[in-house]
Amino acid sequence: MRYEMMLPHQIRRAIEENWPVVLPLGVLEYHGEHMAVGMDTLAVIKVLERLEDELNLVILPPFYYGAASYAVEPPEGNGSIQVGQQALAPFAGELFRSLLRVGFRNIHFFIHHQSENFAVGMPTDLSFKFAARQVIFAFIEEQRGEGWWGNPAMRDYYAQQAAGDDPFNWIKGHPLMTPEIVAQYPFDHAGIGETSLMLALCPEAVELNRLDGTRWYTESAREASAELGWKGVKLIEAHLRSVLGR
Numbered sequence: 001m002r003y004e005m006m007l008p009h010q011i012r013r014a015i016e017e018n019w020p021v022v023l024p025l026g027v028l029e030y031h032g033e034h035m036a037v038g039m040d041t042l043a044v045i046k047v048l049e050r051l052e053d054e055l056n057l058v059i060l061p062p063f064y065y066g067a068a069s070y071a072v073e074p075p076e077g078n079g080s081i082q083v084g085q086q087a088l089a090p091f092a093g094e095l096f097r098s099l100l101r102v103g104f105r106n107i108h109f110f111i112h113h114q115s116e117n118f119a120v121g122m123p124t125d126l127s128f129k130f131a132a133r134q135v136i137f138a139f140i141e142e143q144r145g146e147g148w149w150g151n152p153a154m155r156d157y158y159a160q161q162a163a164g165d166d167p168f169n170w171i172k173g174h175p176l177m178t179p180e181i182v183a184q185y186p187f188d189h190a191g192i193g194e195t196s197l198m199l200a201l202c203p204e205a206v207e208l209n210r211l212d213g214t215r216w217y218t219e220s221a222r223e224a225s226a227e228l229g230w231k232g233v234k235l236i237e238a239h240l241r242s243v244l245g246r
């Protein structure tokens with residue numbers, strides 16, 4: 001369900017049944033002359049939409065305004081929008097805090113942009129991860145007071161954590177493509193991998209006739225196909241099902 005379309009009784013049901021609440025997180029970044037700037041975010045949104053009927057899922061309005069960086073091209077006339085960590089982390093903190101206040105305890109964000117080494121992290125996902133940690137500490141401390149962790153009631157903390165049940169699991173971040181997927185499907189920027197994903201998920205975001213061979217990172221897009229894209233979509237769907245399904 002789309003959060004913006006939910007009625008309070010539906011929200012209360014989602015809280016009670018601990019439905020995953022998912023934020024599609026991404027950027028607006030130059031992806032060659034042949035592809036829309038929203039690619040990284042659109043990929044997350046479109047896959048989630050495909051799973052919406054199958055899983056009990058709350059999809060939050062997507063956040064497109066991450067730190068695209070100007071590493072690929074300068075923004076002038078190209079379209080990349082860069083919002084830095086100094087603005088992202090406070091925003092993410094406010095958002096997560098509000099979601100906890102509503103009552104959600106099964107919050108996730110998925111990101112594709114710069115996620116090739118997700119365990120280490122990049123500015124956008126690190127901002128959201130860091131904000132999540134800070135907010136959880138503050139939220140529990142407000143509710144239970146200082147010393148909450150040392151309280152005898154927390155005696156089984158490590159067992160709970162092993163079962164994936166500790167408070168720090170209330171908010172989790174994930175790459176759209178895991179290292180296992182990347183081993184089976186090309187990870188690139190505006191090359192064959194991303195262009196094929198868009199040809200499958202969102203063909204209106206691609207104009208292959210505009211492909212311009214002057215940039216190294218778009219050269220492989222010549223070989224892009226919806227067929228290859230669907231292969232990637234299937235792998236991503238399996239990953240999302242394992243993270244979000246119960």
Ligand SMILES: [Zn+2]
Nearest residue numbers: 039040189190
């Ligand atoms: Zn991309």
